[in-house]
Amino acid sequence: xxxxxxxxxxxxxxxxxxxxxxxxxxxxxxxxxxxxxxxxxxxxxxxxxxxxxxxxxxxxxxxxxxxxxxxxxxxxxxxxxxxxxxxxxxxxxxxxxxxxxxxxxxxxxxxxxxxxxxxxxxxxxxxxxxxxxxxxxxxxxxxxxxxxxxxxxxxxxxxxxxxxxxxxxxxxxxxxxxxxxxxxxxxxxxxxxxxxxxxxxxxxxxxxxxxxxxxxxxxxxxxxxxxxxxxxxxxxxxxxxxxxxxxxxxxxxxxxxxxxxxxxxxxxxxxxxxxxxxxxxxxxxxxxxxxxxxxxxxxxxxxxxxxxxxxxxxxxxxxxxxxxxxxxxxxxxxxxxxxxxxxxxxxxxxxxxxxxxxxxxxxxxxxxxxxxxxxxxxxxxxxxxxxxxxxxxxxxxxxxxxxxxxxxxxxxxxxxxxxxxxxxxxxxxxxxxxxxxxxxxxxxxxxxxxxxxxxxxxxxxxxxxxxxxxxxxxxxxxxxxxxxxxxxxxxxxxxxxxxxxxxxxxxxxxxxxxxxxxxxxxxxxxxxxxxxxxxxxxxxxxxxxxxxxxxxxxxxxxxxxxxxxxxxxxxxxxxxxxxxxxxxxxxxxxxxxxxxxxxxxxxxxxxxxxxxxxxxxxxxxxxxxxxxxxxxxxxxxxxxxxxxxxxxxxxxxxxxxxxxxxxxxxxxxxxxxxxxxxxxxxxxxxxxxxxxxxxxxxxxxxxxxxxxxxxxxxxxxxxxxxxxxxxxxxxxxxxxxxxxxxxxxxxxxxxxxxxxxxxxxxxxxxxxxxxxxxxxxxxxxxxxxxxxxxxxxxxxxxxxxxxxxxxxxxxxxxxxxxxxxxxxxx
Numbered sequence: 001x002x003x004x005x006x007x008x009x010x011x012x013x014x015x016x017x018x019x020x021x022x023x024x025x026x027x028x029x030x031x032x033x034x035x036x037x038x039x040x041x042x043x044x045x046x047x048x049x050x051x052x053x054x055x056x057x058x059x060x061x062x063x064x065x066x067x068x069x070x071x072x073x074x075x076x077x078x079x080x081x082x083x084x085x086x087x088x089x090x091x092x093x094x095x096x097x098x099x100x101x102x103x104x105x106x107x108x109x110x111x112x113x114x115x116x117x118x119x120x121x122x123x124x125x126x127x128x129x130x131x132x133x134x135x136x137x138x139x140x141x142x143x144x145x146x147x148x149x150x151x152x153x154x155x156x157x158x159x160x161x162x163x164x165x166x167x168x169x170x171x172x173x174x175x176x177x178x179x180x181x182x183x184x185x186x187x188x189x190x191x192x193x194x195x196x197x198x199x200x201x202x203x204x205x206x207x208x209x210x211x212x213x214x215x216x217x218x219x220x221x222x223x224x225x226x227x228x229x230x231x232x233x234x235x236x237x238x239x240x241x242x243x244x245x246x247x248x249x250x251x252x253x254x255x256x257x258x259x260x261x262x263x264x265x266x267x268x269x270x271x272x273x274x275x276x277x278x279x280x281x282x283x284x285x286x287x288x289x290x291x292x293x294x295x296x297x298x299x300x301x302x303x304x305x306x307x308x309x310x311x312x313x314x315x316x317x318x319x320x321x322x323x324x325x326x327x328x329x330x331x332x333x334x335x336x337x338x339x340x341x342x343x344x345x346x347x348x349x350x351x352x353x354x355x356x357x358x359x360x361x362x363x364x365x366x367x368x369x370x371x372x373x374x375x376x377x378x379x380x381x382x383x384x385x386x387x388x389x390x391x392x393x394x395x396x397x398x399x400x401x402x403x404x405x406x407x408x409x410x411x412x413x414x415x416x417x418x419x420x421x422x423x424x425x426x427x428x429x430x431x432x433x434x435x436x437x438x439x440x441x442x443x444x445x446x447x448x449x450x451x452x453x454x455x456x457x458x459x460x461x462x463x464x465x466x467x468x469x470x471x472x473x474x475x476x477x478x479x480x481x482x483x484x485x486x487x488x489x490x491x492x493x494x495x496x497x498x499x500x501x502x503x504x505x506x507x508x509x510x511x512x513x514x515x516x517x518x519x520x521x522x523x524x525x526x527x528x529x530x531x532x533x534x535x536x537x538x539x540x541x542x543x544x545x546x547x548x549x550x551x552x553x554x555x556x557x558x559x560x561x562x563x564x565x566x567x568x569x570x571x572x573x574x575x576x577x578x579x580x581x582x583x584x585x586x587x588x589x590x591x592x593x594x595x596x597x598x599x600x601x602x603x604x605x606x607x608x609x610x611x612x613x614x615x616x617x618x619x620x621x622x623x624x625x626x627x628x629x630x631x632x633x634x635x636x637x638x639x640x641x642x643x644x645x646x647x648x649x650x651x652x653x654x655x656x657x658x659x660x661x662x663x664x665x666x667x668x669x670x671x672x673x674x675x676x677x678x679x680x681x682x683x684x685x686x687x688x689x690x691x692x693x694x695x696x697x698x699x700x701x702x703x704x705x706x707x708x709x710x711x712x713x714x715x716x717x718x719x720x721x722x723x724x725x726x727x728x729x730x731x732x733x734x735x736x737x738x739x740x741x742x743x744x745x746x747x748x749x750x751x752x753x754x755x756x757x758x759x760x761x762x763x764x765x766x767x768x769x770x771x772x773x774x775x776x777x778x779x780x781x782x783x784x785x786x787x788x789x790x791x792x793x794x795x796x797x798x799x800x801x802x803x804x805x806x807x808x809x810x811x812x813x814x815x816x817x818x819x820x821x822x823x824x825x826x
Contacts, residue, residue: 035473096334110285570724637699
């Protein structure tokens, strides 16, 4: 409601007759009282996270509690550089009671080496499996050579060797007997070559000439028998090779038996400890691979290591296949894992498969080069990151959607230039159950919801944090608790109740409402740190309201150079603004400028000119392309007001222009629409307006003055100009009555109001504003004092004048030509 307190001080008789309402200093003063008594914030317990955000917390609780597909959470409205950490702390309080998820490892796939196997294990078992496999390899490398050197193994090997040597000797004897039957003597050379020497008449033919001396028929017979014997020798060689193969196989079986005596007990203990079906299958493959590659575990012959530097390097590590790559390790995790990814790049979120250049210059990789990202490490828990940051990274959004849809993460090599390289591995996909919590602006949420068909299916829960909260007792106490927690964490001096009260006033000012306070902990924390600085500078143990005020004044001093320059230009007349007297068609409007995050109000002269014609209202700012859409709408609303108020019984025929004088940077918003209307009505009625009273407020087509933004900055901006030029005791500001609850003014402004040096008038309608600005009523009070009647008369005069001027009897003058001429002049 509009206050009805009477005004003390400078008021004219017309104002007294109209019962002008003015806000008193008591109504402008802001006070906050906390029922909880404390000497300093040191006595208070810490505040809970997200106080006053019941709606957002309900959404978070739902998102965390529902395990269904797509119940990921989009958080909007959180501010401050610590928003990710703040959200993490809140989630942690609720995640500790959740069961700890298991580990994930990648192992070598012995059947498909290019497709490493993914195995899910219990928490801590991944690292344990890795240790056990390392111990297994170490044990085999130490124990198997010892087993192969044991007397029992040597005895079995010797018996097998003698057995197969006896069989080979028997074959050799059989072949020698066959050679003798065929008339040949078998003789071996020093190099191991066999020679068949013919026997003729019981004597071997040692010389070639002896063989040549034989009759031709006998020579042919000898050659025929020799060919037959050669065939038999080849058969004998194959048989001996088979015997040696059997011997090697039997020896290998002996080796396997001795190896199994060492290997199987170890594998059985591993199976019993881990008790995992996937591990059992894997260990069975490990067993077969070890038994088939026993040579890797044998000792290197002593002679081969005489010059180790001359030995060719191995192309691969023979024991690499037995390694375990632990990509998710939850052995030290309590409850569900919570990962905050401050840099949501593709590599950090989804991992990669690294590749290296080996000693031969080849680009190679293996399953141990698989590196997990935070998405996989958060399996069974929560992943928190900024979606706005993630969307700027290549491929992140596409892969994120694919992973959330399928519930599986596929490890791939990160290849920005995929046309020029390719990965040699395709690991098995990993099933993940990660709850994703992303942070972003409300604009981003609505943009993705409208343009991405899958977005609403993947992020079904939105937690929208309100930037403000009600200024009730609990929330005011929360301010004090916030401050106490921050002081304890950062070692700052604690705050007394007066300082907390000033912080609450700051929160209400930032919220723009006397009944609400800012809910952003980050902005309050910054002011707390700055106020603590000023307290320490004066060696005080407690921060008082004076220190908070000093911190705010310091902020203004660091940022208001442009504001002071503008006030100086107004004071010396460079920027023309009158703050005294009365003028027709001219009024001081108020606007807000923002420079580097600092907002301040400044007055601007708004003027109106009226002439005969049919051009209607001309917005000079729009014609110069210096106005925004909302300001243009406000001017069009003025035309609607004129039609409603003055065009019901007569046509509106006028050409009028509205202008923000000395405005070169553009105008936006409709908060000056009432100002423009006052100037226009003043010009039409030829009634002067007070220049010592600035105006702000938008207007609708019915003449009702509507609330606007930045009301505190606008009032203080005009007050500062008046203070620099000189306060007369008559200056003031007209504001919409709906903005009274938004007033949280500086103490010097409230003091000036208390002293009767400055005035603030809340108005509901244009008629109320006209009465204050002109000292005359808008309606009633007789013809001489009726402003709206003067406007009607002037509009009628313009219409009749235009009709007479464009009468058909006037030679050479047409209505169209007159309209074109008037527009050209304007």
